Amino acid sequence: AGDAGPINDFCVADLKSALLFNGLACKAPSMVTSDDFAFTGFRAAADTNNPLGIGIIPGFAGVNYPALNTQGLSLAKFNYAKGGLVPPHTHPRASEVITVLKGEVHVGFVDTAGKLFAAKLKTGDFFLFPVGLVHFQLNVGSGHAVTVSVLNAQNPGVQLMASALFGASPEIKD
Amino acid sequence: AGDAGPINDFCVADLKSALLFNGLACKAPSMVTSDDFAFTGFRAAADTNNPLGIGIIPGFAGVNYPALNTQGLSLAKFNYAKGGLVPPHTHPRASEVITVLKGEVHVGFVDTAGKLFAAKLKTGDFFLFPVGLVHFQLNVGSGHAVTVSVLNAQNPGVQLMASALFGASPEIKD
Amino acid sequence: AGDAGPINDFCVADLKSALLFNGLACKAPSMVTSDDFAFTGFRAAADTNNPLGIGIIPGFAGVNYPALNTQGLSLAKFNYAKGGLVPPHTHPRASEVITVLKGEVHVGFVDTAGKLFAAKLKTGDFFLFPVGLVHFQLNVGSGHAVTVSVLNAQNPGVQLMASALFGASPEIKD
Amino acid sequence: AGDAGPINDFCVADLKSALLFNGLACKAPSMVTSDDFAFTGFRAAADTNNPLGIGIIPGFAGVNYPALNTQGLSLAKFNYAKGGLVPPHTHPRASEVITVLKGEVHVGFVDTAGKLFAAKLKTGDFFLFPVGLVHFQLNVGSGHAVTVSVLNAQNPGVQLMASALFGASPEIKD
Amino acid sequence: AGDAGPINDFCVADLKSALLFNGLACKAPSMVTSDDFAFTGFRAAADTNNPLGIGIIPGFAGVNYPALNTQGLSLAKFNYAKGGLVPPHTHPRASEVITVLKGEVHVGFVDTAGKLFAAKLKTGDFFLFPVGLVHFQLNVGSGHAVTVSVLNAQNPGVQLMASALFGASPEIKD
Amino acid sequence: AGDAGPINDFCVADLKSALLFNGLACKAPSMVTSDDFAFTGFRAAADTNNPLGIGIIPGFAGVNYPALNTQGLSLAKFNYAKGGLVPPHTHPRASEVITVLKGEVHVGFVDTAGKLFAAKLKTGDFFLFPVGLVHFQLNVGSGHAVTVSVLNAQNPGVQLMASALFGASPEIKD
Structure with missing residues (x-):
């Protein structure tokens, strides 16, 4: 909830x-x-x-949904193969609600005290990932799965933990 | 985007x-x-x-989804009979993204210049209703329809225009 | 209260x-x-x-008072003929305080529960219209009236209910 | 513009x-x-x-206008004797618009570069005092004067420069 | 910068x-x-x-510096043995500036594109860790080191990547 | 805490x-x-x-530390000769935490009720100056002193009371 409120009814982004x-x-x-x-x-x-086993389509003001500019909202859709995993990641600038459109998806986040909050979601269920906390999604159903997420910032950012820790460029050298 | 940001990882509402x-x-x-x-x-x-021809289920911090307290997000699900109409209304404290889970739904909002922005959505499509503007949803498909909305405030408020104008209690007397 | 705070002492709008x-x-x-x-x-x-029976003069950052840019404030003055009515409308992005400079004015708003809060104001009295809620003003005195409003956003927006519902362009067709 | 936005239509302060x-x-x-x-x-x-030569009546959420709680607005009325002076002061948490209801009032603020912006206002004129900057009001008309101010925070605070510098308790000892 | 602004001059936390x-x-x-x-x-x-090889002392509103409540600021001091490492972590709710009080400290963050920004700081140097991004600190000097950080939220939260990924309780089971 | 939150990981200012x-x-x-x-x-x-007896080095987004743009933070370093005084001033747009790096410094602020809160700080101690309130710093040690401040806005502004009251240009004429 850190984005400034909109000054106008809309400010559809001029991506050019x-x-x-x-x-x-x-x-x-x-x-x-x-x-x-x-x-x-x-x-x-x-x-x-x-x-x-994961496919992602964004719905971001700066990418393919310019009407979201200044509105404090962004979207993402995930397709999951059987066993597909969205590995642990954070969104540095937004809280997220995720819903299952198809299949069964195990989702969870870890709070700053190291406690895991997780659940197996069925179609139509929602889950909350509070701003900035590590979370993940795993298709635990017997077939494909689909989820859609809505986040409360126009550019929430995505930081994959594995990439940040082991794949940064240049490499993190201790 | 007016809700204060969260001070803690979560502040699950104590509804008692x-x-x-x-x-x-x-x-x-x-x-x-x-x-x-x-x-x-x-x-x-x-x-x-x-x-x-409309049924509504909220997903609100103060009603049935207390984990959303302080997180700047709320939910709503609509079931529509054939021809079902969510009549013109506003949310005084949030922008909204709506998606069609089933059927075909005509949605639109009117901006402060009196211009209508509307579209017929198919399953999986989204539409944006900027904060505070009059908008509506109408099932234009051949059967039932279902939509889900996410709003970027924990208590966006709902003001039905017809009720506000003609059904206020006590009545507005000019 | 959704406008971002100012970064500088002032940022007088360059309307060109x-x-x-x-x-x-x-x-x-x-x-x-x-x-x-x-x-x-x-x-x-x-x-x-x-x-x-209504005349309006704005005091807006983007129109005629550019010093208000980034300051989170805007103004409006209303002149009322006898019986003059500012019909039900909303401001999607600001709360408003209104004061009567001359005459007697009946004002009110309807909350999201459909309850009307209204009063007859005399010269010097104030009334609050919370952000986004339908409200109106009616000159109920025996002559002309004048009110001035201050709103806590630089561009609060004005949506007349009658225009939004019955005068949108293109027309809302159910 | 730093107050959090309201979660509810209103939250009238319980002053008890x-x-x-x-x-x-x-x-x-x-x-x-x-x-x-x-x-x-x-x-x-x-x-x-x-x-x-100054009298002040507040219109504050925490004092005598509890409906302003959570709404990001506050009021103040000043009566001025001939030559009456509201001496240099700041509001640490709000920008202010002031209007003259009666008389002629010289008002001004000093920006952080030490530049004075000032004007002689007549009845109905407005002036802006940006958040936190030193400003003052002086009745320069031939009789009594009255001004009303609106500020964009529910508790803007008032710090008189003379009191802060020379009247603090305990005294500032260098 | 997501904390609500303060309503009062101060609101020293009542930790009881x-x-x-x-x-x-x-x-x-x-x-x-x-x-x-x-x-x-x-x-x-x-x-x-x-x-x-790390010792930490917080300066948090909710722990040992209650005056910071509502002020949007928090502190942390780190002591480092030779080679001491503050391993990769995030603060979900604040940006941070860190300064070296003693020694030489290698610090860095990874942005959401996977790019590492890092530097070896000497005494008196500062570095910025933007909100929510993975960052780390390593004593690369020949002796002990000391750093102090200031963050722009009263309760920024700390999430250690290793703990979140491998030490959550209950364990994350894919 | 009034700056808008960042939309991107960083937005390093283009000072040209x-x-x-x-x-x-x-x-x-x-x-x-x-x-x-x-x-x-x-x-x-x-x-x-x-x-x-005072020297100041800023660390501001718009001056010499452009990475702080959009991050809601700014810095300032003070060198003090023996007896050096940072005279009473305000920051209109930020709260501040100050720390002593060397020497003994007497610091204090006056709240809006005219009450002085002050202390003699030793090396490593911190003090809070709430947003917009008059405060000062005085070297009370036997030699030079050094302090560093962090403020929670990218451009907090500095208004020296003496300059605002007696040195404004043009002069304030009552």
């Missing part, structure tokens, strides 16, 4: 602007249409043919 | 507390379990056997 | 800039003078010779 | 509660009436028979 | 209160003294006789 | 940009290096050969 402030430039309001607000990017299924 | 500040009292952290974060309230279907 | 971010560009500080901070736009009386 | 968090406890919503929102405290004129 | 809202209860203002604002907890050196 | 919004323009992320985050500006000692 090279100017960068703490947020994205707005398209001229007269150029904004209904299509800007309707997001169909989740009709597709993302490929899960990879070691983790 | 009678104390009211700008937010809800927290349960003792030691009493919080994984079940607090898992929300299964949307497994049910809400009855649509009413004049508007 | 075409750039749009979440807020308005600042004039060069060296070009700012005392005149920027003094607002005399309310010396005039707005014409009330119209069906509603 | 001894509990103190970052804000005031709310009265039970069922006990709230229209009278809570109507503020008539400025009908009176404050006595100006004192060395500075 | 069992009430929990989104923040801590205030002591009665009349009980607050100069000693509340002076923090001497860093005069001590924390023991570094442990596998990581 | 002439554009001014409510914050500073960001350098292209690809041009950002580790050196941007490491601040060595406090290795120097500021000259104290002046009437107040």
Whole structure:
């Protein structure tokens, strides 16, 4: 909940602007249409043919859903192969609610006291990942699974723990 | 995006507390379990056997999902009979993203210049309703429909225009 | 109270800039003078010779009071003919305090539970309209009336209920 | 603009509660009436028979206008004898707009670069004092004067420079 | 920068209160003294006789520096044995500036693109760790080292990556 | 705590940009290096050969530490000759924590009730100056002294009381 509130009804991002402030430039309001607000990017299924068995489609102001600029919201859809894992990661700038659209998904987060809060979600269930805490998602059903997440910042950031710890560039040398 | 950020990892609402500040009292952290974060309230279907053909299930910190207290997020599920209408309303304290889980739903909002932004959404599509603006949802498919909304405040408020204008108690007398 | 706090002492809006971010560009500080901070736009009386019997003069950062840019405040003055009505409307992004400068004005708002809170104000009295809720003002005195409002956002927005519901463009078609 | 946004439509302060968090406890919503929102405290004129020739009536959530609790707004009315002076002071937690209801008032603030911005206001004029900066008001008209201020925080604080520098208790000893 | 701004000059935490809202209860203002604002907890050196060679002393509103309640600030002091390591961790709710009081310390963070930003700091140097990102500190000097950090939230939280990933309780089972 | 939260991991200020919004323009992320985050500006000692016996080095986003842009933090280092005084001043947009690196320093602030809170700090001690309140620092040790402050806004502003009251340009004329 740290994003500034919107000054205008909307400020649909002009993704062609090279100017960068703490947020994205707005398209001229007269150029904004209904299509800007309707997001169909989740009709597709993302490929899960990879070691983790995971496909991701974002719904971000700065990427493919510019109407979310200044609105303090962002989206993400996950496709999971059987056993597919979204490994432990954080979002440095948002809390997240996740819902299962298909399948059974084991989800959880670890709080700053090191306590794990986790559950097996069925279709339609939700779970909360508080801002900045390590969390993960694992397809524990017998087939494919799909989840959708909504986060309360327009650019929550994603930091995969394994990449941050073992894959940083340049490497972390102790 | 007006809710204060959270001071703690979580502050699961103690719904039995009678104390009211700008937010809800927290349960003792030691009493919080994984079940607090898992929300299964949307497994049910809400009855649509009413004049508007609409059933609503909230997912609110102060009602049935206390883990959302201090997290700046809230949920709502709508069941629609054929032709079911969520009539024009506002949320005074949050922006909203809505997604169609089943059916075809015509949604729209009116901006402060009086311009309508609307679209017919199919399953999996999203739409944005900016904070405080009048919006509506109408099932335009051939059968039942289901949508889920996420809002970026823990208590966004709902003001139905018809009720506010013609059903206030006591009545507005000009 | 959703506007970001100011980064500088002032950021007087450059109304000639075409750039749009979440807020308005600042004039060069060296070009700012005392005149920027003094607002005399309310010396005039707005014409009330119209069906509603209402004249409005704004005091907005983006219109005629650029010093309010980034300061989280905006103004509005209303002139009322006898019986003049500011019909039900909302401000999606600000709470408002209104005061009567002349005459007797009946004001009220409807909360999200559908309860009306209203009063007849005399000269010098104030009333609060919480953020985003439907409210109205009606001149119930025997002559002209004048009110001034202050809102806690630089661009609160105004949505007239009648226009949003029955006058949107294109029309809302159910 | 630093107050947290409101979680509820209103949270009218319960001035009898001894509990103190970052804000005031709310009265039970069922006990709230229209009278809570109507503020008539400025009908009176404050006595100006004192060395500075100034009388002040607050309109504060924690003092006499409890409906302002959580709404990010506060009020103050000043009566000025001829030559009456509100000496240099700051509000540590709010920006302020001031308007002259009667008379002619010279007002000004000093920015952090030491530059004075000042003007002689006539009835109906407004001036902005940005958050935290030293400002003052002086009745320069031929008779009594009245001003009203609105600030964008529920408890802006008032720090008189002369008192802070020369009247602190215990005394500042260098 | 997500903490709500303060409503009062200060709200020194009453650490004996069992009430929990989104923040801590205030002591009665009349009980607050100069000693509340002076923090001497860093005069001590924390023991570094442990596998990581690290000793930590907090300066937190909820622990040992209650004056920081509602002020959006917190402190931490680290003592390092030769080679002492503060292993990769995050603060979910604050950005941090760290300074070296003694010795030479290698510090760094990994951004969400997996890029490492790191430097060897000498006495008096500062480094920034943006909110929520993985970062670490390593004593690379020839003797003991000391650093002090200031964070812009009253309860930033600390999540050690190793503990979150491999030491959660109950264990994360994929 | 009034600065908006950051939208990105970092937005290192482009100090060559002439554009001014409510914050500073960001350098292209690809041009950002580790050196941007490491601040060595406090290795120097500021000259104290002046009437107040004070030297100041800032660590501000807009001056010499551009990585602090959007991060809600700023720094300042003070060198004090024997008896050196930082006279009463305010920061209109931030709370401050100050620490003594060398010597003995008497510090204090005056609250809005006119009460002085002060203490003699030794090396390593901290003190809190709440947002917007008048405060001062005085070297009371037998030799030179050094302090470092951290504030929770990127551009807190500094208003010296003596300058604001007696040195404004043009002069305040009552």
